[in-house]
Amino acid sequence: MATHTDQIFDALGDPTRRAVLSRLRAGPLVVSAIADGMRVSRSAVSQHLKVLKTARLVTDEAVGTRRLYALDTRGIEAAREWLDGFWDRALAAFKQAAEDESMNEVQG
16 A cells, blocks of 8 residues: 555656646646646646645645646645655764764874
C-alpha cells in the first residue's frame, strides 16, 4: 500500500503534473486556464489534476459550473518535511566532519 509520501512523489514524477503545479503557483485557476498552451488536452489536464488532488497537492472548489484549482499546502509541506529529513542528516554529517577536522588540527 502506497504511503502519502509515495503518492506525492509519484505525482511529482510526471513533467506535465509539475507544469500544472507551476501554473498554480501564481494562484487558483480553472482547468481551461491551466490547459491553455499545454501540449496535452484539457481532458488530460483534468486527469493529471485528479492525481494531484489524490496526492493532496491541489484542492478544487466549485465556482458556478467550473472548478477552481489551487495548490494544497498539506501535500507541499509533507514533501518538504520528507526532504528536510535528508537535509538534517547531511548537515549533521557536515558538522561532524568539520568538528573532526578541527580536532585533528588541534591535536596535530
